[in-house]
Amino acid sequence: MGTGRGPAVRTSALSKFYGRHVGVVHLDLEVDEGEVYGLLGPNGAGKTTTIRTLLGLIRPTSGSAEVLGLPLSRGVEIRRSTGYLPGDLALYDRMTAAALLEHLARLRGGLDRGRMRALAERLDLDLDRRVRELSRGNRQKVGVVQAFLHRPRLLVLDEPTSGLDPLVQQEFQALVRESQDQGATVLLSSHVLAEVQHLADRVAIMDRGRLVVVDTVDGLREKATKQVELDFACDPPPALSSAPGVREVRVHGRTAVCTVVGPVGGLVSAASAYGLVDVHTHDPDLEDAFFGYLGGADHVDA
Missing domain, CATH: 3.30.70 (Alpha-Beta Plaits)
Structure with missing residues (x-):
């Protein structure tokens, strides 16, 4: 649950338009520090646009946001403290999984090789194989490891278990809970509703770029x-x-x-x-x- 230490993510009337196409509209979102926050919605709801805007990967059309107490203009600092797993994961396929993870870790300031190998073992990932030789599920494991590797304050996970088998999905859920226990905040976007139900403290449902409802899982179930x-x-x-x-x-x-x-x-x-x-x-x-x-x-x- 949230720690009461203040929001890890806060947006105020955040909007993003792509010409006439709506990304998000007047989004007021608040994710408490230390909570797992589920972000749900159909295709085109604005989930990925919200995530990319929060990480400074795209600029908002209007409105404002703070992530880990920092304005979006300090996107580089935000990303250093964030573990991000995009829904459209793309990796350098000529490198081995180990070399790629080491490269990404150094960009963030350092590598804990022991943690890298421990995470890979938990997910049954062969670090010595080249990325281009890996199946879709094993590529996704590389993405999961790089997101958790540096023990980030904020985890932003977009469709994180796509392609993972059920046993690895269970291990992923254990990693999320462990990270939360250690004080991390988790923003989880997924269409696997059972996964969100098991992990999230609160859930936001978006549709057509707008926030429809925010409540606890139990609260949503009571109103269902x-x-x-x-x-x-x-x-x-x-x-x-x-x-x-x-x-x-x-x-x-x-x-x-x-x-x-x-x-x-x-x-x-x-x-x-x-x-x-x-x-x-x-x-x-x-x-x-x-x-x-x-x-x-x-x-x-x-």
């Missing part, structure tokens, strides 16, 4: 749309449609399938007066909340 099945001894009563939070009721014989937003207690109380026999609920997850805010699965990143 739920499916509740009610079994009755006789035909379900019409009164169910007016119960608190009910958005839709579909009747199949003596079973009513209710779409509910928020707590289901009011619905169950209303149904209990009409011969309610059994209740079946689907415990919502972050995916339910995500789809609910964005209006359906056809709008999600794939």
